Amino acid sequence: MSLELKNVSRTFNGITAVKNISITAEPGEIIGLLGTSGCGKSTVLRAISGLDNDYDGEISINGNTKKEVHDTTGFIFQEPRLLPWLPVLDNVTFGLKGSRAEKVQRAKEYLESVGLSGKEQLYPRQLSGGMAQRVAIARALVTSPEILLLDEPFSALDAFTKMQLQDLLLDVWNTYQSTVVLVTHDIDEALYLCDRIIVLRGQPGVIDTELVIKEERPRARGSQEMAEYKRKILDRLDLNNAHSYTS
Numbered sequence: 001m002s003l004e005l006k007n008v009s010r011t012f013n014g015i016t017a018v019k020n021i022s023i024t025a026e027p028g029e030i031i032g033l034l035g036t037s038g039c040g041k042s043t044v045l046r047a048i049s050g051l052d053n054d055y056d057g058e059i060s061i062n063g064n065t066k067k068e069v070h071d072t073t074g075f076i077f078q079e080p081r082l083l084p085w086l087p088v089l090d091n092v093t094f095g096l097k098g099s100r101a102e103k104v105q106r107a108k109e110y111l112e113s114v115g116l117s118g119k120e121q122l123y124p125r126q127l128s129g130g131m132a133q134r135v136a137i138a139r140a141l142v143t144s145p146e147i148l149l150l151d152e153p154f155s156a157l158d159a160f161t162k163m164q165l166q167d168l169l170l171d172v173w174n175t176y177q178s179t180v181v182l183v184t185h186d187i188d189e190a191l192y193l194c195d196r197i198i199v200l201r202g203q204p205g206v207i208d209t210e211l212v213i214k215e216e217r218p219r220a221r222g223s224q225e226m227a228e229y230k231r232k233i234l235d236r237l238d239l240n241n242a243h244s245y246t247s
Contacts, residue, residue: 002027003048003147003179008057009204010043016204017043021057023198023207025147030173030180032194034187036237040205041183042151048181049075049149061147074145074178078152080132082124082139089120092139110138113175114168130161134168141172148178152185163221166192170217187233191226192219199236209236 003025010017018040025031033041046052048059053067061070082091092107111117114134124132133153140148150169154162166189173180184190190197194213201208211232215225 002060002062003181004058004060005044005048006058006060008044008047008055008059010040010047010052010055018200019204019206021200021205021207025179025181027179028177029196030182030194032190032197033181033183033200034185034190034197034233035200035205035208037185038203038205039200041185041200043205044200045149045151045181045183048147049073051075070147071143072145073147073149074140074143076133076136076140076148076150076153078155080124080136082127082132082135084124087121087123088116088127088135091124091135092142094139096142106142107138110142111135113141113172114138128161129157130165133157133165137165137168137172141176144176145178148173148180150180150182152183154189155184155186162189169193187230188221188226191229192221197233199233201237 005021005023008021009019021044023031033044035041043052047055050067050069050073058065061072064070083094086094088111089104089107092111093103096103096106108117108120111120114137116131116134116138119131127135136153154165157165170193182190182193191213197211197213199208199211200206211229213229219226
């Protein structure tokens with residue numbers, strides 16, 4: 001699945017949010033969009049998804065430059081956004097095409113992949129935050145997206161649950177090999193997950209630098225190599241205190 005952004009800019013009420021963003025993603029690559037609040041990370045992601053089509057520039061998915069929601073992309077938001085009146089199984093199959101039997105089979109497969117076998121009939125109110133986000137991941141995967149877009153999907157979770165779901169995301173990626181674009185403000189998360197990190201800064205947001213993370217997975221959290229990458233990112237963002245920029 002090819003993904004290319006050429007000089008993408010977005011203006012809201014006369015104020016430019018991002019300017020001249022150009023990115024090319026390799027098939028199966030995990031790309032992180034990293035930066036401080038207000039630099040336009042989520043704006044770029046929504047443009048890629050087709051949820052926002054009022055941008056300048058060009059976004060091409062498999063050579064298709066139409067400004068629309070693509071059925072080859074899946075989106076995972078910061079909040080799970082589950083339908084409270086539906087059980088887990090029906091939340092995952094909601095909007096899915098095919099017979100009931102086919103949809104149930106697919107949903108169960110993906111629920112198993114995120115560790116939720118046997119939880120199909122629970123309602124969202126019965127789920128922990130981490131479980132709810134696992135359902136959201138399964139719902140995004142059930143359409144077999146070639147591009148998976150994630151907008152700070154773990155930021156509302158406690159540190160231990162966040163690490164568990166980061167590992168889950170890598171397991172899912174290993175299985176399905178989707179191209180992943182992850183928006184995050186967490187440097188450690190980006191370093192742990194991504195093949196390449198694109199640092200945005202400023203208002204309007206522009207690409208400041210790109211870092212290729214050469215460490216093989218699984219990566220050791222807090223290793224000397226990761227600390228050196230982190231120092232480079234903090235220097236680019238003019239943040240001298242590393243502790244002030246982790247979530």
